[in-house]
Amino acid sequence: MKDRPLIEVAPHRDVVCLLPTTTVQDACARMRGCGTSAALVTDEEGHLLGIFTGRDAICRVMAEARDAATTPIGEVMTAMVESLGPRDRAIDALHLMHDGGFRHVPVVENGRVRSLVLRSDFRAIERARIEYEEEIFEDLR
Template identity: 55%
Template sequence: MTNRPMHEVITRRQPVTLPPAASVQEACQAMRQHRIGAVLVTDEAGRLLGIFTGRDAIARVLAEGRDAAATRLQAVMTPQPHCCAPHRRAIEALRLMRDGGFRHIPVVEGERLVGIVSRGDFLGAEQARIEEETALWERL
């Protein structure tokens, strides 16, 4: 089924969040502990400020020779990431990820962080539809 609302996709877990002053090392440890590829960076009120992913760790920390223990997330996170509302359809989130070239998308309702989804959270039918759309666009 490719018509699922996002709230059905995100029902299985709460997102891992850290403050902007947390270190990259803390973020990487949290990602390893929870077996996830991204942490969300939030302020004291729980509002989304940014996202930090494994790609960020490689491109913005390791590749630049930064010290993971001394580097703060606010310096290397992706600020104001693209988000999706929980009432949107799963296929819309997949399109946004495909078009933006990213693997994770926070789910936000108003200013309230609801969750996060990654490509692996979607059903095979949703993935297949995106692949069909991509193939169609490539032929045009």
Template identity: 50%
Template structure:
């Protein structure tokens, strides 16, 4: 069983960011082009403002009949998302995702955005450990 830390996972790629004024259409194109499930929304100084995911595109855009060419990320993003630090263990980030019901977590070091992780970034033994832990809590 590994005890990987977040910095080992996030070193493989840089997060894709857009400003809050970007259109949802642009964000969805970036998600498609980079084969990712989330865009981080940042201010001009690179500080995290929110996150936009495929779930947001469905629940806050398509379900409400909004035009993706005219809708800005600031209108449909999840503001102030839960984050984790790069020094925590991978299992802690997985717990955060499970408990919060989301699949992506931005990784920040102080106020500096350093990455984003998704459930798919974790090794099967880390996910297995979380499932075993969840089953244990369900039996108590």
């Protein structure tokens, strides 16, 4: 379990990749059409620039009364995205999500997006391990 490569978690997922000039409205429509909660923001060559999620749409667009039809996702995306490689351990991605408080980790290889892993992709045993480790660290404090 702990040595499972990250690419095994979601090896064939179609990832929504959008340019930073895409409007929030278009991004949300594309995400809805694909049944995903996030889009990766990339340049023309597929290099990761950021991530745009449903949370971004609510917290950075709706809550700030911005116009979704004219606001580019490049202005409201999360730019400092942590990513891992396809051969990194799956448990490391789950640790990253847990510690960072987010639900998506892009998988990048040779500078280009390869996949996107969601917290829900992980097995219950892996999520239980994180909770167990957290309990141990809390007891040590």
